Amino acid sequence: MKAVCFSGLRDISVETVPDPQIILPTDAIVRVSSTAICGSDLHLYNGYNPAMKKGDILGHEFMGEVVDIGSAVKKLKVGDRVVVPFNIACGVCYFCEREEYSACELSNPNAMDAAALIGYPAAGLFGYSHMFGGYAGGQAEYVRVPFADVGPLVVPDGVPDDQLLFLSDILPTGYMAAENCDLRPGATVAVWGAGPVGLMAALSAQLLGADRVICIDEVPERLELASTRCAAETINFAECDDVVERIKELTGGRGPDSVIDAVGLEAHGTGLMELYDRTKQALRLQTDRPNALREAIQACRPGGTVSIPGVYAGIIDKMPMGSAFGKGLTFKMGQTHTHKYMPLLLDHVLAGEIDPTFIISHRLQLDEAPDAYRAFNDKDDCCTKVVLKPVPA
Amino acid sequence: MAQDIQDSRGVRVVSTAITVRRPQQDVYEAWRKLSELPRFMQHVESVTEDGEQSHWVVNAPGGSVEWDAEITADIPGSVIRWQSVGDADVPHRGEIRFEPSRQGSGTEIFVTVGYRPPGGRLGIGIAKLMGQGPGRQMDIDLHRFKQLMEFGSIATTHGQPRGAAQHEDWKDEQQESEREISNPHVEGVPA
Numbered sequence: 076m077k078a079v080c081f082s083g084l085r086d087i088s089v090e091t092v093p094d095p096q097i098i099l100p101t102d103a104i105v106r107v108s109s110t111a112i113c114g115s116d117l118h119l120y121n122g123y124n125p126a127m128k129k130g131d132i133l134g135h136e137f138m139g140e141v142v143d144i145g146s147a148v149k150k151l152k153v154g155d156r157v158v159v160p161f162n163i164a165c166g167v168c169y170f171c172e173r174e175e176y177s178a179c180e181l182s183n184p185n186a187m188d189a190a191a192l193i194g195y196p197a198a199g200l201f202g203y204s205h206m207f208g209g210y211a212g213g214q215a216e217y218v219r220v221p222f223a224d225v226g227p228l229v230v231p232d233g234v235p236d237d238q239l240l241f242l243s244d245i246l247p248t249g250y251m252a253a254e255n256c257d258l259r260p261g262a263t264v265a266v267w268g269a270g271p272v273g274l275m276a277a278l279s280a281q282l283l284g285a286d287r288v289i290c291i292d293e294v295p296e297r298l299e300l301a302s303t304r305c306a307a308e309t310i311n312f313a314e315c316d317d318v319v320e321r322i323k324e325l326t327g328g329r330g331p332d333s334v335i336d337a338v339g340l341e342a343h344g345t346g347l348m349e350l351y352d353r354t355k356q357a358l359r360l361q362t363d364r365p366n367a368l369r370e371a372i373q374a375c376r377p378g379g380t381v382s383i384p385g386v387y388a389g390i391i392d393k394m395p396m397g398s399a400f401g402k403g404l405t406f407k408m409g410q411t412h413t414h415k416y417m418p419l420l421l422d423h424v425l426a427g428e429i430d431p432t433f434i435i436s437h438r439l440q441l442d443e444a445p446d447a448y449r450a451f452n453d454k455d456d457c458c459t460k461v462v463l464k465p466v467p468a
Numbered sequence: 469m470a471q472d473i474q475d476s477r478g479v480r481v482v483s484t485a486i487t488v489r490r491p492q493q494d495v496y497e498a499w500r501k502l503s504e505l506p507r508f509m510q511h512v513e514s515v516t517e518d519g520e521q522s523h524w525v526v527n528a529p530g531g532s533v534e535w536d537a538e539i540t541a542d543i544p545g546s547v548i549r550w551q552s553v554g555d556a557d558v559p560h561r562g563e564i565r566f567e568p569s570r571q572g573s574g575t576e577i578f579v580t581v582g583y584r585p586p587g588g589r590l591g592i593g594i595a596k597l598m599g600q601g602p603g604r605q606m607d608i609d610l611h612r613f614k615q616l617m618e619f620g621s622i623a624t625t626h627g628q629p630r631g632a633a634q635h636e637d638w639k640d641e642q643q644e645s646e647r648e649i650s651n652p653h654v655e656g657v658p659a
Contacts, residue, residue: 076629078629078631080630080631080633081631082631082633088631088633090631090632092629092630092631092632093629094629095628095629096627098624098625098626098627098628099621099623099624100621101621128630128634129631129633129634130630130631130632130633130634131630131631131634132629132630132631165618165619165623167489167618167619168489168618168619169487169489169571169572169574180614180618181614181615181618181619181623182623183623184622184623184624184625186611187469187604187607187608187611190469190607191469191604196611199623208623208625209625210625210628211625211628211629211630215629219628221623
């Protein structure tokens with residue numbers, strides 16, 4: 076089969092590799108009908124994950140048809156149309172039972188490598204390096220799905236892939252970010268990053284009762300989507316002297332009730348802090364650039380909530396902890412408990428309450444992955460989200 | 469994660485803990501069947517029980533390491549202590565203790581091993597075998613034990629496709645030969 080492989084720093088290749096097989100009796104094999112490139116794939120592309128190996132198959136947003144199941148798979152059937160969550164969960168451990176699937180204790184065979192590298196035994200992820208299990212990803216024609224009775228969500232025929240694909244990651248991620256805001260009716264939420272996750276968070280916040288959503292970004296077409304498709308007010312930080320002050324102006328001087336950092340460790344910014352972060356990151360003195368998070372903390376109203384779906388990987392610097400403490404902020408963050416949110420969000424999609432297809436800017440063949448990664452990374456050609464279609468066999 | 473300290477007499481003491489969601493007695497019994505330990509201990513080739521004693525064969529770079537051990541205390545459901553006997557390559561003693569979990573159901577397992585680090589070629593071989601230290605290997609093996617007890621099999625990617633450029637710079641041996649490992653005693657998950 077064809078698969079998108081990591082070949083080194085900003086180097087992606089499409090290779091012919093053996094088809095995946097059932098390895099454990101709880102596995103299934105899915106023939107991929109659609110797969111997307113996630114913003115977090117760009118962290119791998121840009122070399123921020125030391126546990127990537129050349130030849131690793133990428134991709135954690137995918138859906139398709141079940142073509143084979145192991146002898147112990149009970150719920151899933153061959154022929155089922157499924158969306159597969161990006162994180163891998165066993166369904167039986169302490170955390171899975173609490174629906175905290177992203178903390179699954181059993182799905183990562185290399186959990187102790189994760190513990191050594193990042194300080195905790197993280198759960199397995201598709202296509203996201205050996206510290207997260209080394210599982211081959213879904214940017215391929217076929218993918219092996221472990222714990223097949225736990226993750227894949229069976230979806231009905233007759234609804235296009237484009238409406239369902241994002242149940243695998245960014246829609247639940249945006250939704251959990253909004254839920255983490257503890258929104259009350261009439262609340263105002265500011266969202267840093269109008270990329271796919273930020274836009275999903277903006278939509279979800281309104282679904283959960285927010286009255287006003289303010290999106291902050293510098294990419295005009297993303298701000299346009301926030302404005303036209305998510306009914307958000309927008310701030311272009313590149314055209315703004317002081318983002319924090321601008322947000323306070325928009326909120327009567329007090330600040331939003333909740334703030335969402337949908338940017339994470341590769342934030343772009345302006346000014347001295349941006350230069351400081353880039354320098355420290357280049358010198359490996361800090362692993363992450365927390366520009367967006369700093370602004371979010373400074374902008375949030377006293378007693379408000381800071382929700383962080385943006386990915387952080389390691390150590391950050393110059394956190395305005397005094398401001399967070401003084402204002403009594405609540406922080407909620409973390410990898411999405413995708414499995415928990417998928418059925419609910421499928422209902423919203425089927426009811427026509429959420430249609431995430433507007434974020435797709437590019438529909439390409441799997442073969443075109445190297446160009447797609449480059450365009451998405453450089454935000455060329457108004458690239459907000461790429462969906463790849465494996466070439467039919 | 470494991471702690472690794474050296475005491476004033478040159479004995480290294482490694483300790484760690486893990487919680488397994490199975491009753492104390494089940495967890496104890498799984499450990500007490502010494503011949504079954506290689507199912508989750510990555511580098512242990514075999515353990516042969518002979519009365520009070522057991523014979524251990526461990527794969528190490530450049531050959532295998534062997535020793536005899538005896539159980540010095542055995543309180544069903546709560547503790548097993550052992551020590552190496554005779555002319556062991558790595559003289560050591562250890563304890564594994566089982567207590568009810570204080571976070572819901574299950575068993576907290578505490579392992580402590582004291583050993584004298586060997587020198588020479590053997591020492592180098594064992595050091596390589598243990599990667600970044602015996603504590604880390606202990607954590608890996610306990611995590612594998614936990615998977616076997618809670619789910620019935622050990623998660624693996626061994627045998628999955630990968631691109632041609634795959635370098636062997638990551639420890640692939642970690643996942644070798646474990647695709648058949650499963651626990652027939654866990655309900656609902658056939659071997």
